[in-house]
Amino acid sequence: xxxxxxxxxxxxxxxxxxxxxxxxxxxxxxxxxxxxxxxxxxxxxxxxxxxxxxxxxxxxxxxxxxxxxxxxxxxxxxxxxxxxxxxxxxxxxxxxxxxxxxxxxxxxxxxxxxxxxxxxxxxxxxxxxxxxxxxxxxxxxxxxxxxxxxxxxxxxxxxxxxxxxxxxxxxxxxxxxxxxxxxxxxxxxxxxxxxxxxxxxxxxxxxxxxxxxxxxxxxxxxxxxxxxxxxxxxxxxxxxxxxxxxxxxx
Ligand SMILES: Nc1ncnc2c1ncn2[C@@H]1O[C@H](COP(=O)(O)OP(=O)(O)O)[C@@H](O)[C@H]1O
Ligand SMILES: [Mg+2]
Numbered sequence: 001x002x003x004x005x006x007x008x009x010x011x012x013x014x015x016x017x018x019x020x021x022x023x024x025x026x027x028x029x030x031x032x033x034x035x036x037x038x039x040x041x042x043x044x045x046x047x048x049x050x051x052x053x054x055x056x057x058x059x060x061x062x063x064x065x066x067x068x069x070x071x072x073x074x075x076x077x078x079x080x081x082x083x084x085x086x087x088x089x090x091x092x093x094x095x096x097x098x099x100x101x102x103x104x105x106x107x108x109x110x111x112x113x114x115x116x117x118x119x120x121x122x123x124x125x126x127x128x129x130x131x132x133x134x135x136x137x138x139x140x141x142x143x144x145x146x147x148x149x150x151x152x153x154x155x156x157x158x159x160x161x162x163x164x165x166x167x168x169x170x171x172x173x174x175x176x177x178x179x180x181x182x183x184x185x186x187x188x189x190x191x192x193x194x195x196x197x198x199x200x201x202x203x204x205x206x207x208x209x210x211x212x213x214x215x216x217x218x219x220x221x222x223x224x225x226x227x228x229x230x231x232x233x234x235x236x237x238x239x240x241x242x243x244x245x246x247x248x249x250x
């Protein structure tokens with residue numbers, strides 16, 4: 001899409017200079033997030049420094065309220081840091097306008113949520129095609145075929161023309177993963193993707209993520225499931241908005 005290329009061209013010289021010196025896929029520098037509300041200010045992230053390389057499978061754990069979702073929202077550009085910088089590849093995420101952000105996210109980030117968030121009035125294959133319609137990276141003619149192929153990869157293709165309510169929660173989450181992969185993003189970010197699934201279904205989601213990592217995708221996954229967290233290549237613990245622990249597992 002014309003808009004996509006033009007927004008890349010519009011990035012400031014300053015952020016491009018930073019990006020060119022940045023050899024990591026993801027770099028967060030001194031990220032602070034302060035929420036202000038009626039009750040006053042709350043520091044949800046307190047100086048996060050994080051570098052992630054391509055092909056890593058990063059699990060993020062921490063107590064409820066420790067800042068995991070806030071961290072993920074900084075990474076995906078769903079929300080902005082109060083201070084600090086977030087670079088993903090050559091993109092200075094914290095500098096993008098709302099419109100640029102939506103387009104960038106639609107192409108470069110696959111996002112999976114706990115409650116799948118499939119559109120209930122669209123068929124499964126239409127749900128997977130939606131990000132392609134939005135980003136315009138794949139031609140109109142190839143979208144349905146590509147969506148069906150992705151559904152095959154997550155083993156839900158036989159339900160492609162049903163509505164989401166006709167399939168199980170585990171199947172819906174696999175559809176959500178197929179949707180996240182619609183525009184072939186280098187990074188998949190998942191916030192409690194198995195929080196609503198039984199352990200057998202959790203296993204199939206993990207298998208899928210491992211396959212993605214094998215194909216050189218990068219995964220950042222928040223989970224409260226410690227056994228699941230240990231399956232990644234790296235384990236980061238968040239406590240009170242800070243990285244309390246960061247260990248390589250494989
Ligand atoms: N939009 C918001 N406004 C005010 N406080 C928020 C907002 N979102 C999250 N918080 C607070 O920030 C802290 C971290 O939240 P969150 O990142 O959602 O934690 P986690 O995902 O680890 O459970 C919590 O104390 C939460 O109440
Ligand atoms: Mg959360």
